[in-house]
Amino acid sequence: MAADQAPVAGSPIGEHPIRRRLTINDIARLADVSKKTVSRVINESPLVNEATRQKVAAIIAENGYIPDPQARGLAFRRSFLIAFFYDNPSAQYVVNAQQGILEALRGSSLELVVRPVNRQAPTFVDEMRDVVTRQKFAGVVLFPSVSEDERLVALLRELDCPYVRVASVLLDRPEAMIVSHDAVGAAAAARHLAAAGHTRIGHICGPNTFRSSHVRREGFEAGLVECGLALDPTLVAEGAYTFESGVVCGERLLALEPRPTAIFTGNDEMALGVYQAARERGLEIPRDLSVVGFDDSPIASRVWPLLTSVALPIVEMGRIAASRLRGVEDPADPLNGPAVTPMLVARNSVGPPSS
Amino acid sequence: MAADQAPVAGSPIGEHPIRRRLTINDIARLADVSKKTVSRVINESPLVNEATRQKVAAIIAENGYIPDPQARGLAFRRSFLIAFFYDNPSAQYVVNAQQGILEALRGSSLELVVRPVNRQAPTFVDEMRDVVTRQKFAGVVLFPSVSEDERLVALLRELDCPYVRVASVLLDRPEAMIVSHDAVGAAAAARHLAAAGHTRIGHICGPNTFRSSHVRREGFEAGLVECGLALDPTLVAEGAYTFESGVVCGERLLALEPRPTAIFTGNDEMALGVYQAARERGLEIPRDLSVVGFDDSPIASRVWPLLTSVALPIVEMGRIAASRLRGVEDPADPLNGPAVTPMLVARNSVGPPSS
DNA sequence: CTGAAAGCGCTTACAG
DNA sequence: CTGAAAGCGCTTACAG
Numbered sequence: 001m002a003a004d005q006a007p008v009a010g011s012p013i014g015e016h017p018i019r020r021r022l023t024i025n026d027i028a029r030l031a032d033v034s035k036k037t038v039s040r041v042i043n044e045s046p047l048v049n050e051a052t053r054q055k056v057a058a059i060i061a062e063n064g065y066i067p068d069p070q071a072r073g074l075a076f077r078r079s080f081l082i083a084f085f086y087d088n089p090s091a092q093y094v095v096n097a098q099q100g101i102l103e104a105l106r107g108s109s110l111e112l113v114v115r116p117v118n119r120q121a122p123t124f125v126d127e128m129r130d131v132v133t134r135q136k137f138a139g140v141v142l143f144p145s146v147s148e149d150e151r152l153v154a155l156l157r158e159l160d161c162p163y164v165r166v167a168s169v170l171l172d173r174p175e176a177m178i179v180s181h182d183a184v185g186a187a188a189a190a191r192h193l194a195a196a197g198h199t200r201i202g203h204i205c206g207p208n209t210f211r212s213s214h215v216r217r218e219g220f221e222a223g224l225v226e227c228g229l230a231l232d233p234t235l236v237a238e239g240a241y242t243f244e245s246g247v248v249c250g251e252r253l254l255a256l257e258p259r260p261t262a263i264f265t266g267n268d269e270m271a272l273g274v275y276q277a278a279r280e281r282g283l284e285i286p287r288d289l290s291v292v293g294f295d296d297s298p299i300a301s302r303v304w305p306l307l308t309s310v311a312l313p314i315v316e317m318g319r320i321a322a323s324r325l326r327g328v329e330d331p332a333d334p335l336n337g338p339a340v341t342p343m344l345v346a347r348n349s350v351g352p353p354s355s
Numbered sequence: 356m357a358a359d360q361a362p363v364a365g366s367p368i369g370e371h372p373i374r375r376r377l378t379i380n381d382i383a384r385l386a387d388v389s390k391k392t393v394s395r396v397i398n399e400s401p402l403v404n405e406a407t408r409q410k411v412a413a414i415i416a417e418n419g420y421i422p423d424p425q426a427r428g429l430a431f432r433r434s435f436l437i438a439f440f441y442d443n444p445s446a447q448y449v450v451n452a453q454q455g456i457l458e459a460l461r462g463s464s465l466e467l468v469v470r471p472v473n474r475q476a477p478t479f480v481d482e483m484r485d486v487v488t489r490q491k492f493a494g495v496v497l498f499p500s501v502s503e504d505e506r507l508v509a510l511l512r513e514l515d516c517p518y519v520r521v522a523s524v525l526l527d528r529p530e531a532m533i534v535s536h537d538a539v540g541a542a543a544a545a546r547h548l549a550a551a552g553h554t555r556i557g558h559i560c561g562p563n564t565f566r567s568s569h570v571r572r573e574g575f576e577a578g579l580v581e582c583g584l585a586l587d588p589t590l591v592a593e594g595a596y597t598f599e600s601g602v603v604c605g606e607r608l609l610a611l612e613p614r615p616t617a618i619f620t621g622n623d624e625m626a627l628g629v630y631q632a633a634r635e636r637g638l639e640i641p642r643d644l645s646v647v648g649f650d651d652s653p654i655a656s657r658v659w660p661l662l663t664s665v666a667l668p669i670v671e672m673g674r675i676a677a678s679r680l681r682g683v684e685d686p687a688d689p690l691n692g693p694a695v696t697p698m699l700v701a702r703n704s705v706g707p708p709s710s
Numbered sequence: 711c712t713g714a715a716a717g718c719g720c721t722t723a724c725a726g
Numbered sequence: 727c728t729g730a731a732a733g734c735g736c737t738t739a740c741a742g
Binding site: 021066068069070071073074079081091092094095096098099102109111112113114115116130131133134135136243269272275276279298299301302303304 | 376421423424425426428429434436446447449450451453454457464466467468469470471485486488489490491598624627630631634653654656657658659
């Protein structure tokens with residue numbers, strides 16, 4: 001009231017300090033160009049004079065202007081959301097994949113939406129159709145086992161939604177796939193056990209409904225054959241990728257006469273089940289039994305003896321998947337070079353055979 | 356061409372089977388009402404005649420119409436996205452919280468956006484301001500330790516973004532808080548060890564920068580006092596909630612003369628570090644040393660001996676938090692009854708003192 | 711209880 | 727290289 005100067009328009013003195021968010025119109029006015037030109041700068045269109053571009057970019061930066069993703073999405077008929085659908089029971093697996101995806105999304109205007117899914121549910125496909133139609137995702141990342149679901153993939157194609165699948169074998173065109181080459185990792189486990197001198201080696205594989213179960217088993221068998229050994233079918237048990245199934249299958253294999261001197265399991269959870277089964281029989285690892293797991297989960301380096309395991313680069317695969325959807329090149333992308341491959345992490349659960 | 360009947364408008368014969376998505380205008384036309392009335396039905400406005408409502412709802416259902424969240428968001432000036440910001444190092448913790456939130460969001464039109472954050476980064480507050488301003492979240496769920504950050508909370512208030520915080524103590528108005536009562540769980544651990552006959556009990560707490568470290572320690576001390584015992588400050592070590600820090604602190608406490616006969620750790624990771632330290636000294640658990648952890652992570656029931664631990668209902672807290680943001684009542688919400696409390700899960704890592 | 715107009719903040723399609 | 731008009735699919739503000 002008694003102010004000497006009239007308040008500056010747009011930032012009236014004494015009003016609430018929260019100023020209205022800037023829109024594309026404000027920037028256009030400030031830069032003295034049309035909103036369409038501002039739009040071109042935002043979307044990095046090459047059809048804009050370099051001097052104009054710089055002027056507009058400077059004003060955008062100065063004012064901390066951020067285009068509204070909802071308005072852009074509405075006009076684009078596509079959201080700025082990347083979806084991560086998962087049904088892997090391992091928390092660590094999910095978090096690692098998520099971490100990799102988020103690393104690739106950093107600095108972009110994309111956000112990550114997560115959805116646990118249940119392929120067994122009768123409403124699965126319908127629910128997926130609803131959410132994909134509604135959200136118009138900029139892209140979808142699929143990890144096993146939902147990445148193996150052809151109904152979902154057909155749906156994404158039909159709805160014209162970009163996707164990248166991570167799986168243990170090539171199920172799709174290479175650009176839409178990241179192959180984890182589980183077979184290579186399983187073969188490394190076989191060589192490791194053979195090198196330690198084992199010849200009577202058991203295997204606990206995952207459930208038949210998972211592709212990785214087959215791929216890991218076949219890779220393991222191939223690795224044994226490579227070393228002049230064979231995978232005795234009577235020494236193979238089908239587990240469920242759970243601790244409990246590891247205990248049960250472990251008990252079965254360890255009750256055999258003569259019993260295997262080493263066991264390779266399809267994942268770490270089942271390896272720990274074997275630890276438990278061995279303990280119950282008074283068998284000491286690795287003195288009486290060698291064990292190799294798969295996943296190299298954090299638990300592998302928390303138990304005793306430390307578990308030798310095959311590590312899959314989950315974080316990296318997540319990062320590569322999201323980079324593809326962004327249209328950004330990732331140096332580790334197998335499309336640009338050698339394949340992403342698993343690695344055997346040797347610890348304390350393998351020794352020479354006792355008998 | 357030779358068809359007897361003219362193709363039905365909107366589904367021309369021979370065209371690509373992907374029909375254009377229905378909009379509010381289509382529904383309005385089909386129901387012979389204005390789009391505003393359809394809008395009222397979508398938003399469950401009471402200002403609509405019951406007969407009209409039913410007619411419109413039927414047509415919506417028949418056609419599987421789903422309103423576009425981006426258009427709604429643009430008009431509402433608020434998105435249909437719930438954000439989950441986390442900085443907890445435990446994968447299981449993150450996945451459990453996420454699972455609870457997603458359970459509460461099921462059946463709603465809300466999606467979950469996840470963001471790992473780093474409170475230590477100098478750009479933390481600015482980045483948060485950007486993303487919250489840009490995405491206009493329908494709500495934000497905060498778990499420790501980022502839930503303890505008053506800068507972030509002040510920002511959310513300023514930007515008028517609804518939030519719910521989960522923390523070990525009451526830091527905010529009750530409607531915006533879910534208190535995990537870690538002190539109660541820690542006291543239970545103290546009573547459990549006292550009941551087993553221990554009197555010389557050590558404690559490895561978390562880092563000073565986490566509120567839970569203090570709350571758990573104080574709760575533990577209170578539990579001991581309740582049993583006529585005291586927490587000897589020389590038997591307390593400050594860890595970092597990591598396995599390695601558990602090993603180091605465990606070694607320090609076990610080197611003491613006389614050494615403690617039991618140790619309570621601020622989380623399970625550090626408890627497993629103590630397992631390791633005990634093994635190195637040739638100490639057997641629980642014969643020579645009893646251990647109690649905190650978190651009841653899956654690993655607690657995978658190691659040997661099975662770890663006694665305090666379980667926090669993380670999934671439930673996530674579900675309650677998201678239900679509040681939805682404005683839906685959750686039967687387990689402490690606002691409607693007794694507090695959510697931790698529970699001691701007794702396993703095999705506690706026995707009578709040896710000395 | 712219902713609706714016509716204007717607007718949310720962007721982009722597409724077209725013109726120049 | 728730049729811009730004016732129309733539109734994306736909803737809701738708000740207002741009127742009746």
